[in-house]
Amino acid sequence: MTDYIVRATAAGGQIRGFASTTREVVEYAREAHNTSPVATAALGRLLTAAGMMGVMMKGDKDLLTIKIQGDGPIGGLTVTADARGDVKGYVFNPGVMLPPNAKGKLDVGGALGVGVLSVIQDVGLKEPYVGQTILVTGEIAEDLTYYYATSQQTPSSVGLGVLMNKDNTVRQAGGFILQMMPGAEESVISRLETKLGEISSVTSMLEEGLTPEGILERLLGEFDLEIMDRIPTRFVCNCTKDRVEKAIISIGKKDIQEMIDDGKPIEVNCHFCNKNYTFTVDELKELLAKAR
Numbered sequence: 001m002t003d004y005i006v007r008a009t010a011a012g013g014q015i016r017g018f019a020s021t022t023r024e025v026v027e028y029a030r031e032a033h034n035t036s037p038v039a040t041a042a043l044g045r046l047l048t049a050a051g052m053m054g055v056m057m058k059g060d061k062d063l064l065t066i067k068i069q070g071d072g073p074i075g076g077l078t079v080t081a082d083a084r085g086d087v088k089g090y091v092f093n094p095g096v097m098l099p100p101n102a103k104g105k106l107d108v109g110g111a112l113g114v115g116v117l118s119v120i121q122d123v124g125l126k127e128p129y130v131g132q133t134i135l136v137t138g139e140i141a142e143d144l145t146y147y148y149a150t151s152q153q154t155p156s157s158v159g160l161g162v163l164m165n166k167d168n169t170v171r172q173a174g175g176f177i178l179q180m181m182p183g184a185e186e187s188v189i190s191r192l193e194t195k196l197g198e199i200s201s202v203t204s205m206l207e208e209g210l211t212p213e214g215i216l217e218r219l220l221g222e223f224d225l226e227i228m229d230r231i232p233t234r235f236v237c238n239c240t241k242d243r244v245e246k247a248i249i250s251i252g253k254k255d256i257q258e259m260i261d262d263g264k265p266i267e268v269n270c271h272f273c274n275k276n277y278t279f280t281v282d283e284l285k286e287l288l289a290k291a292r
Contacts, residue, residue, distance in 0.1 A: 010223035019212035044162035054081030072113025109138030161202030237273035
């Protein structure tokens, strides 16, 4: 598997860690949505995080959605992930262009601006669990670290990165999430904080040739790291023409009749994978017969 997530534990269960490499996932998203470099970086970071957060869920049918809405030119992002490592997502304004930030990096924080991060977990209960925090920096990793501290009361460290080639294809993408478990010793927390202060960026570690296992080894090697499992992560959209048909039927006879009266085929676009589905007038008449 090229793109995958590693799940691990360390310090006798006091730390749990996840790391991933997601270059193919992010490149697929870039091609599907024709994203600008800064939009690719924003979407890539969030897809990477969602993959790792998704595999934290227990049930096969559990679904995670992360939404970011900001007042910056990108508008916002939506991604979803399941417990199997499958992810999908889109950017509200995929063509946004911005100059580099003060550090010479892609200005994801400037593209998102001031806003809100929402994490929605649908785990089969009557109502999904929704956690919300403000965007602290808009750089996504810091915002998710803040989300875990405030909404989940779980001390965490999130690192995410997307590195672009000169031709605007994706060169590297990946990330890590480290979490302290309840009852973790102060000495372990302090040593880990020191270790995190010593590391370079996620993309520089990937450029060195580090695998997800290698990233966790660098972060947690001195804490008796134990790799638990490896999970493939892919960009997968479950849209089909059949599902789109059901969506059209659900809008009701009146609206479908208006489409038929226009006398032209309609095209329906899937936000998540940007695939278009065309329905002829005859097909619309068939759907009208099924509508209420």
